[in-house]
Amino acid sequence: MHAALPWDACAAALEAAFVAGACVPVRHAHALSDQDTLLLMPAWDNELILTKLVTVMPGAAHTVQATVVALDRATGAVRAVMDGEALTLRRTAATSALAARALCAPATKTLLMVGTGRLAEWLVRAHVALVPGIARVLVWGRRLERARALAGRLAALHPGPSIEFDSVASLEAASRQANLISCATTSTEPLVRGDWLAEGTHLDLVGGFKPGMREVDDAAVARARVVVDTYAGALSEAGDLVQPMQRGVIDRSHVRAELAEVVRRERLVRQSAADVTLFKSVGTALEDLAAARCVLDAMGGAAGSAGGSAIAAGS
Numbered sequence: 001m002h003a004a005l006p007w008d009a010c011a012a013a014l015e016a017a018f019v020a021g022a023c024v025p026v027r028h029a030h031a032l033s034d035q036d037t038l039l040l041m042p043a044w045d046n047e048l049i050l051t052k053l054v055t056v057m058p059g060a061a062h063t064v065q066a067t068v069v070a071l072d073r074a075t076g077a078v079r080a081v082m083d084g085e086a087l088t089l090r091r092t093a094a095t096s097a098l099a100a101r102a103l104c105a106p107a108t109k110t111l112l113m114v115g116t117g118r119l120a121e122w123l124v125r126a127h128v129a130l131v132p133g134i135a136r137v138l139v140w141g142r143r144l145e146r147a148r149a150l151a152g153r154l155a156a157l158h159p160g161p162s163i164e165f166d167s168v169a170s171l172e173a174a175s176r177q178a179n180l181i182s183c184a185t186t187s188t189e190p191l192v193r194g195d196w197l198a199e200g201t202h203l204d205l206v207g208g209f210k211p212g213m214r215e216v217d218d219a220a221v222a223r224a225r226v227v228v229d230t231y232a233g234a235l236s237e238a239g240d241l242v243q244p245m246q247r248g249v250i251d252r253s254h255v256r257a258e259l260a261e262v263v264r265r266e267r268l269v270r271q272s273a274a275d276v277t278l279f280k281s282v283g284t285a286l287e288d289l290a291a292a293r294c295v296l297d298a299m300g301g302a303a304g305s306a307g308g309s310a311i312a313a314g315s
Contacts, residue, residue: 001082001083001086001087001090001295002086002090003298004294004295004297004298004299005086005087005090005091005094005291005294005295005298007094007097007125007126007129007130008129008130009294010090010091010094010290010291010294011094011097011098011101011126011130013290013291013293013294014091014094014095014098014287014290014291015098015263016290017286017287017289017290018259018260018263018264018286019260019263019264020045021260021286022043022044022045022286022289023043023044023045024042024043024230024284024285024286024289025042025043025285026232026233026236027039027040027041027042027233027283027284027285028040028041029237032055032057035057035058035059036055036056036057036058036059037055037056037057037210038053038054038055038056039052039053039054039055039056040052040053040054041053041054041283041284041285041288042285043284043285043286043288043289044073044289045073045289046073047072047073047293048070048071048072048073048079048289048292048293048296049070049071049072049073049076050068050069050070050071050285050288050289050292051068051069051285052066052067052068052069052084052087052088052285052288053066053067053068053069053084054066054084054088056209058186062085062118063117063118063186064085064088064118064119065084065085066083066084066085066087066088067081067082067083067084068080068081068082068083068084068087068288068292069081069082070082070292070296079296080292080295080296080299082292082295084288085118087288087291087292087295088283088288089118089119089122090122090126090291091287091288091290091291092119092122092123092206092281092283092287093119093122093123093125093126093127094126094130094291095229095259095281095287096123096126096127096182096204096206096279096281097123097126097127097129097130097131098130098259098263099204099227099229099259099262099279099281100127100130100131100180100182100202100204100279101130101131101132102262102263102269103202103227103262103269103270103277103279104131104179104180104202104277105179105200105201105202105270105273105274105275106133106273107133107179107200107273108131108133108134108179108180108200108202109133109134109135109136109179110134110135110136110137110138110177110178110179110180111124111127111128111131111134111136111137111138111178111179111180111181111182112137112138112139112140112168112174112175112177112178112180112181112182113137113138113139113140113150113182113184114140114141114171114181114182114183114184114185114191114192114215115140115141115183115184115185115207116139116141116143116146116147116149116150117184117185117186119184119206119207120139120150120182120184121150121153121154123182123184123204123206124137124139124154124182125154125157127180127182127204128158128163131180134163134180135162135163135164136163136164136165136166137151137154137163137164137165137166138166138167138168138174138177138178139151139154139165139166139167139168140167140168140169140170140171140174141167144167144169147167147168148167150167151165151166151167152165171191171192172193172196175192175193175196175197176196176197176198177198178198178201179198179200179201179202180201180202180204181197181201181202181203181204182204182206183203183204183205183206183207183215183216184206184207185207185208185215186207186208186213187207187208187213187214187215188212188213188214188239189214190214190215190216190217190218190220191214191215191216192215192216192217192220193216193217193219193220194216194217194218194219194220194221194222194223195219197220197223197276199273199274199275199276200273200274200275200276201276201277202276202277202278202279203216203220203224203276203277203278203279204279204281205238205240205278205279205280205281206281208238208239208240208282209237209238209282209283210237210239211236211237211238211239211242211243212239213239213240214239214240214243215240216240216278218243218244218247218249218250220276220278221240221241221244221249221250221254221278222244222249222250222254223276224276224277224278225256225269225270225271225275225276225277225278226241226250226254226255226256226277226278226279226280227255227256227257227258227259227262227269227277227278227279227280228241228255228257228258228259228279228280228281228282229258229259229279229280229281229282229283229284229287230258230259230260230282230284230286231255231258233282233283233284234255234258234280234281234282235252235255237282238280238282240280241255241280256269257269259279
């Protein structure tokens with residue numbers, strides 16, 4: 001799955017999908033308990049019907065697990081069953097990097113990764129691969145030993161002097177140094193503060209997918225020119241936007257664009273190098289559809305060419 005989703009090809013497929021669009025109903029979220037969630041994420045176009053089934057269980061060994069089923073649009077036959085975790089890691093990270101590439105200030109040099117969970121490594125790898133100019137990566141986590149371990153793994157993946165990798169103990173100090181801050185946590189309290197942000201900083205918020213979750217405070221949101229992956233998803237699910245809207249800190253007009261409008265060049269969000277920008281992602285099955293097509297293309301399209309099915313590392 002990872003070999004079938006190299007960063008350049010995955011980002012290109014995502015950009016094309018956001019430009020072209022598809023039928024993407026708002027995902028279904030079902031509470032299994034106070035903490036555990038089942039998500040059902042469908043999408044389709046003229047060639048494929050796709051559904052991703054996701055479990056989010058913070059108390060489990062793997063918080064997020066997923067399976068993707070791709071069907072032929074013309075016949076309904078199963079073309080592939082795919083490992084949804086690998087697909088989600090790649091498409092989520094590539095989407096954030098695609099947004100960062102469009103929204104970051106030209107002088108972006110330092111990336112701060114907030115969080116040390118499963119997605120954090122892939123977010124760093126995608127940003128380093130797709131966003132020009134990153135020369136330093138800082139990693140912060142609630143447990144410093146996990147931040148050190150992640151920084152070490154990343155350094156081993158990128159040997160040589162071109163990029164420096166460090167773990168940090170102070171989130172405030174690291175935030176003040178960074179030009180690009182990516183957050184992938186399950187926090188319900190703000191972590192990054194608006195008054196810590198240098199001019200020109202780009203915020204990439206990935207972790208919060210419920211109205212009760214927060215990764216930055218109201219001041220950070222108020223300072224930023226905001227882009228979302230989709231209006232429908234982010235404006236109903238993203239606590240980093242829903243909460244300040246409910247309190248009147250910002251209104252709907254504060255959200256400048258969704259990602260499709262940015263990649264179609266319909267909205268120019270960053271007006272100057274000093275602007276603070278923010279991309280809020282809650283995930284959309286459009287991204288899964290694009291990534292699944294990459295996987296099928298890498299398999300030569302054979303998964304459905306004879307009406308059969310293929311198992312691509314089913315989870």
